[in-house]
Amino acid sequence: MTAQEILFQYCLRMGDTHNVLAHRMGEWCTNGHILEEDIAMTNIALDHIGTSRAWLIYGGDVEGKGRTEDDLAFHRDERSYFNMLITELPNGNFADTIARNFMFDAFALLYYSELANSSDETLAGIAQKAIKEAKYHLKHSSNWMVRLGDGTEESHQKMQIAINEVWRFTGNMFEMDDIDQNLADAGIGVDCEKLKDAWMSTIVNTLKDATLTIPENNYMLTGSKKGVHTEALGHMLAEMQSLARAYPDAKW
Amino acid sequence: MTEEQLEKNFQDRIDAEQKIEPREWMPEKYRKHLIRQISQHAHSEVIGMQPEGNWITRAPSMRAKMVLMAKVQDEAGHGLYLYSACETLGINRDELVEQLHTGKAKYASIFNYPTLNWADMGAVGWLVDGAAIVNQVSLQRTSYGPYARGMVKICKEESFHQRQGYEIIAAMAKGTPQQKEMAQDALNRFWWPSLMMFGPHDSDSPNSGNAIKWKIKRESNDVLRQRFIDKTIQQAELIGLTVPDEDLKWNEERQSYDWGEIDWDEFYEVINGNGLANRQRVAQHKKAHDQGAWVREAAKAYAVKQKNKEVLV
Numbered sequence: 300m301t302a303q304e305i306l307f308q309y310c311l312r313m314g315d316t317h318n319v320l321a322h323r324m325g326e327w328c329t330n331g332h333i334l335e336e337d338i339a340m341t342n343i344a345l346d347h348i349g350t351s352r353a354w355l356i357y358g359g360d361v362e363g364k365g366r367t368e369d370d371l372a373f374h375r376d377e378r379s380y381f382n383m384l385i386t387e388l389p390n391g392n393f394a395d396t397i398a399r400n401f402m403f404d405a406f407a408l409l410y411y412s413e414l415a416n417s418s419d420e421t422l423a424g425i426a427q428k429a430i431k432e433a434k435y436h437l438k439h440s441s442n443w444m445v446r447l448g449d450g451t452e453e454s455h456q457k458m459q460i461a462i463n464e465v466w467r468f469t470g471n472m473f474e475m476d477d478i479d480q481n482l483a484d485a486g487i488g489v490d491c492e493k494l495k496d497a498w499m500s501t502i503v504n505t506l507k508d509a510t511l512t513i514p515e516n517n518y519m520l521t522g523s524k525k526g527v528h529t530e531a532l533g534h535m536l537a538e539m540q541s542l543a544r545a546y547p548d549a550k551w
Numbered sequence: 552m553t554e555e556q557l558e559k560n561f562q563d564r565i566d567a568e569q570k571i572e573p574r575e576w577m578p579e580k581y582r583k584h585l586i587r588q589i590s591q592h593a594h595s596e597v598i599g600m601q602p603e604g605n606w607i608t609r610a611p612s613m614r615a616k617m618v619l620m621a622k623v624q625d626e627a628g629h630g631l632y633l634y635s636a637c638e639t640l641g642i643n644r645d646e647l648v649e650q651l652h653t654g655k656a657k658y659a660s661i662f663n664y665p666t667l668n669w670a671d672m673g674a675v676g677w678l679v680d681g682a683a684i685v686n687q688v689s690l691q692r693t694s695y696g697p698y699a700r701g702m703v704k705i706c707k708e709e710s711f712h713q714r715q716g717y718e719i720i721a722a723m724a725k726g727t728p729q730q731k732e733m734a735q736d737a738l739n740r741f742w743w744p745s746l747m748m749f750g751p752h753d754s755d756s757p758n759s760g761n762a763i764k765w766k767i768k769r770e771s772n773d774v775l776r777q778r779f780i781d782k783t784i785q786q787a788e789l790i791g792l793t794v795p796d797e798d799l800k801w802n803e804e805r806q807s808y809d810w811g812e813i814d815w816d817e818f819y820e821v822i823n824g825n826g827l828a829n830r831q832r833v834a835q836h837k838k839a840h841d842q843g844a845w846v847r848e849a850a851k852a853y854a855v856k857q858k859n860k861e862v863l864v
Contacts, residue, residue, distance in 0.1 A: 322608065325620055329604040329835065332843020334597065334627055334634075341624040348617050355613070369612045449856065450849025457845070505621050542611040542669055549671070549727050551611045551719070 305478050310358030314351050315382035321347035346432040353425045378526040385468040387532040398461035401440035405470045405501040408433040409494040418486040428516035441505045448509025452462045463514045472521025554576035565766050570696035573639035581765050586640050590647045593633035595659035596626045598832050602666040605697015618779045625708045636697040652837045659746050670723050678745040684709045687804030694766040724790040739795045746820045749776035780808050
């Protein structure tokens with residue numbers, strides 16, 4: 300792979316990750332338990348779609364074949380999508396969404412704090428904006444972790460089940476393959492392995508406040524970097540891409 | 552002061568264009584009228600999130616998706632301002648939501664029409680928000696302070712939405728033949744229901760009498776409707792779409808358009824629950840509310856625990 304191809308692939312991974320999570324958060328619209336939360340979740344969706352656009356536009360530039368953010372977002376199948384598995388998990392109940400987002404938000408804040416030092420100016424710029432947003436997202440999700448974990452018996456149970464379910468998808472966020480290693484070595488990308496301890500301490504502290512426990516099962520699922528996903532992603536893309544694909548010549 | 556004197560003072564203040572504020576004396580009927588109108592307005596914003604929310608997961612471009620989500624989020628924000636304005640009249644949001652679910656409170660009937668293609672995202676912004684603005688601009692001068700101030704804020708965002716909607720439908724009208732067909736179809740389906748948004752003709756409008764006297768309502772249904780028609784026809788022509796009204800004609804003398812007649816049977820049928828989406832809209836709201844009950848309970852329980860901890864410290 301050329302340096303250009305490596306960077307392109309890296310942009311797709313992060314662009315897809317935020318696009319897919321934005322889509323999930325968009326699905327909450329009109330489904331929140333209270334109007335304020337509908338607004339908060341749409342806000343988060345908007346942040347993620349903004350970040351995704353930045354990555355995909357840059358990816359298209361790097362690739363140099365004239366593909367736009369929309370070509371990349373709407374005209375690739377699930378086997379060519381490289382989002383982190385955790386982001387495609389269906390919303391489930393509110394606890395499931397909060398558990399998923401919390402695990403990712405804690406990662407994202409650490410990740411972007413590192414990426415802000417990237418020698419690639421565009422990536423550093425994306426990171427600086429994303430840090431602010433990730434801080435807010437993490438605040439939102441960790442506050443809910445604690446409220447639900449230490450709320451009622453029912454919410455405690457739901458929150459614990461949600462954490463147990465999402466846990467096996469967290470390892471995927473820290474995986475490093477040759478592409479990641481290459482960019483980390485070049486000072487462009489982030490060495491995610493190195494984020495794991497700090498991430499774990501965020502998780503441990505918040506779960507403690509939330510009176511919740513860390514799951515014992517440590518088997519971690521993988522696949523996203525090769526375009527292997529849960530079945531949920533195909534359904535999401537079928538819906539997301541339906542209109543754009545039905546009228547490929549149309550401009551909206 | 553006797554009730555009569557209070558009422559006279561109240562009317563004098565209204566006539567002098569002074570705003571009525573929450574803690575001041577007001578006739579019970581004024582308060583009730585406002586609760587009904589403001590809550591209906593709030594519910595309309597919130598239920599109005601659904602027909603547009605219906606297309607968030609299928610928006611055809613990243614930009615389109617972002618704009619649509621931002622718009623739906625604005626509607627939620629308008630709902631919040633309006634619920635707050637309504638709460639100043641001595642009713643709480645739980646009661647208002649309950650009234651929505653039981654059908655006691657209404658919302659704008661336009662949202663009982665389904666959104667069936669992407670051009671509908673344009674038509675809703677252009678026509679539905681466009682009609683709403685005509686009404687809301689007028690309401691910026693309404694006599695109740697919190698409502699008038701809420702309207703000022705809301706109008707700014709609504710006129711932005713209207714331009715966004717027009718941008719969507721204009722792009723489609725200039726696009727491929729299928730896009731143009733969708734744009735015309737959206738206009739065909741939303742034109743008459745948009746005109747219905749202004750309510751019955753003045754001669755048949757049961758709530759207008761006091762509302763005009765109290766300056767809650769500043770202009771009549773028919774005046775507002777005509778204003779909307781006059782400003783919208785040219786916008787349709789400009790992008791090559793045809794307004795579905797065979798009687799539409801410029802009236803040189805009146806400097807205004809003559810137009811056909813609204814199908815009032817349809818209007819009353821839809822208001823009374825027989826639109827394609829009535830049941831779905833309320834059911835969806837109720838479902839989200841009911842499914843979230845455990846979350847609200849947990850948040851409350853957590854807050855109580857925190858308070859108790861503070862007391863112990």
